[in-house]
Amino acid sequence: MTDDRVVAAYLIETPHSLEHAAEVIAGEQSSGTFVSVPGETVELKERYGARVERIEPRESVAAPSLPGSKPPRSAAGAPSYRRGIVHISFPLHNFGPSLPALMSTVAGNLYELQELSGVRLLDLELPAAFAQRYPGPGFGIDGTRRLAQVEGRPVIGTIIKPSVGLALDEFAPLVRDLALAGLDFIKDDELNADGPYAPLAERVGVAMYEIERAADHTGRKAMYAFNITGDIDHMLRSHDLVRDAGGTCVMVNVNCVGLAAVAHLRRHCELPIHGHRAWFGAMARDPMLGMGFTAFQKFWRLAGVDHLHVGGYGSKFYESDEEVGRSIRDCLAPMFGGYRVMPAISSAQWAGSAMDIYSTTGTMDVVHLAGGGIIAHPGGTAAGVRSMQQGWEAAVAGVPLAEYAATRPELKAAIDKFGKR
Template sequence: MITLTYRIETSSSIEALAAKIASDQSTGTFVALAGETEELKARVAARVLAIRHLPDADRPSLPEAGDGPFKRADVNIAFPIDAIGTDLSALMTIAIGGAFSIKGLSGIRVVDMKLPEEYRGAHPGPQFGVAGSRRLTGVEGRPIIGTIVKPALGLRPHETAEMVGELIDAGVDFIKDDEKLMSPAYSPLSERVKAIMPLVLDHEQKTGKKVMYAFGISHADPDEMMRNHDMVAKAGGNCAVVNINSVGFGGMAFLRKRSSLVLHAHRNGWDILTRHPGLGMDFKVWQQFWRLLGVDQFQINGIASKYWEPDWSFISSFEAVTTPIFSPDDCALPVAGSGQWGGQAPETYRRTGRTVDLL
C-alpha cells in the first residue's frame, strides 16, 4: 500500500471529506456506477486508515470557502499498489493531483508519503550521492565548501572564467552556475565550458585537486539537455545544475538514465507548492520523487536565508533529504545556500546534528 497523509480543512464533515478523497481518487465518480463492484473496490479502492483531528483554523486557507468554523485533521489514506503501480507520474496524478480539486475543502496539504517495497529498485536513485560527491571533490571529514558565480546573469564567458580562476586559487571545492544561467546569447554554455574547464583541469594537474564545477544544462527539450550534458562531460566536467521543476519528471528521468555527471538539483519554483501553510505539500513528500529519479545533491536554502523560508523549514528539509527512503544510498547530499557565509556555519553545524555531510 502507498500511504499519503493529507492535512485537510473544511467547514463540513472531516470524515465525509476524507471518504470522498479516497473514493474520488480511486474508483468513485459523481454518480453510482454498476461497474464499481465490490470485487473491483477490493482490488484498487483507496481506504481511509486514520483521522487525527487538529485545532480549528481561525480563517480558511482558500478565500471562497464560506462561513466557518473550519475544522482540520490529518488523514491517512492508503492506495493499493495495483491502483497506481510504481510510475511516479501515476503516483502524482492519482494520490496527489486530483485531491486538490475536491469541492468542500477550504484547505488541503500533503504532509507525508510512505512508499512500499515495490518502489525499491523501480527507479535509479542517486548515482553519486554523498559518497560520490566526496570522492570526486576529494573532501573527507569536513563539509564541501562551495560558492556560486555572481552576478547571476550578465557576465560574459571570459568574465565568468576570471572569477572562477580567483575562486579556484582561493581553495573552494565546488563552484556552480546560478540556476538562472543556462545558455543565453551573451554566455552560451559551449563558450562557458571552453573558458572554465581549462582552468579546472590546469589546477588539477598542478595540485591534484579537481574543483567540481556545476554547469547549468537545463532545457525543456530533453535531447538538447543531453547535448548540454555531453558537452560538459566531454570537456572533463563532472557536475551539472538541473532546474528540476522546469525540466519535470520526464526530463529528469531521461537525463539520469544517460548521465555520467553529478546532478545538482535546484528547487526553484518549489515555493509555489509550499509557501501557503494550508495548501500544497511538504518538502518531505516532494523530495522523495526527485531522489527516486536520481538527484545527487539537493539545494535546501540555509540558516538565516535571504529568502522567506524560516530556519525550522531548512532543518526539516535537511532531515528529509538525509533520511533514507529505502537505504542510505538513496540519500542526497544536502546543499545549504541562499545568502550563506562563514558566520552561519556554527549554527548550521549545531542545528543539523553536528554533521559534516553538507555542501
C-alpha cells in the first residue's frame, strides 16, 4: 500500500481475457471511456489513470453468473467465462479522501460493464489520508463497555419485538421487564423509527424513564439504541433528544441514510452509533456481484459507527457461520492502528450460540443480541439473560454446554427449548 493510491481487489467473471476485462475496469473508473477523446493524452493517463497491479486467475465456468455480458465479436462457439481476482489501483488525487467519491470510484459504473458477467469488490487498501479526514468510531469497544458497564464478557442484548406496532402503553412494560432482567443492551428494530403509533420523541421519554427506574433496583443502566434513521436534520435532532434524556446510544440503518449522512452524524455525535446494515444482502448475497463484507465494513468504520451488524451463527439468514466469523474478525482487525468496531451478532441467537462464536473467533468483544432466545425462555426474561451469560461462561471455560448446564437450570432450560431446533 502507498500513501497516494487506493488498491481495490475484485473477483470478476468475464467472457474476455482477464487482462482485457481488468483494463476495461481501470479505464472506466478513471480516465477512459468507450472511445478515445482528444483530451485523453498519454500524460493525462499516466497521471490520472487507474493501473492493473495484479491478476490471480481462478476457474472457468460454462455459463455467465449475470445477464447482459457480451463475448468478444471474434469468439467462435460457446464462450467460456473466466474468473479471477484482479487488483486495481487508483490515484488518490483523482478524488481525494472522500468516502462518497471513493465509493463512486471503486464501486460505481463498473457493475454495468458488458465485458463482465460477474464483479464483486472484495477488499480495499486505503492511504493514511482517509484516517486524517475521518476520525472513525467515537466510542468503539472500550467506550461501549464503559457506558454499558460490562467488562470481561460480551454485551448481552435484545431487540424490541414486535418490530412495529407497539403503542406506548404496551412498549413501557416491555422495556421495564427487559431492564429489570439485567440486560446490558436493548435496541429498536430497524423497522421502528418514528411511527405515529409510538413517535420517537415520546418513545425515548418512556424508555429512559423505565430504564432509570430499573437501574435503581439493578445498579446498572441498560444501554438502549434508539433508531434515529431519517433525514440528516432529523437524525441530529433525534440524537440530541436521546442525549438530553440520558440515553447512551443511537442506531442508524447505515445503507439507508448513506456514507455522508453517517459521517456528518459522527461529527455531531456524543453517543455511540449502532450501525444496522439493512439492505446489505442486496449488494452481497450473490457471490459474483456487489461487495463483500470485508470491503463494506471499512467504509462504515471510517464513517464512524461504533457497532456494526454481522449476521448470526445458525441464523435465519443466508450467510454461513464461516462468513459470519470472518465478518467478526474483520470488524476487530485494526485499521490505521485502531478503528475497531464492536460486531453485533443477531438472528435466531440463544445461549448455545456462544459456543460456536467463541470457538471460531476467540473473542468476547461482541454485542450478542437474542430476541426469542431471551424473551421466550421458559423461565422468563431474567432467566433468558442468565442463560446467555452462562452459555458464554461455558464457551470461554471450554466446558461442554450440557455439562455446564447440569448445575445451572437457566442454561438447561434454554438447551431443552432452543437446542433441538
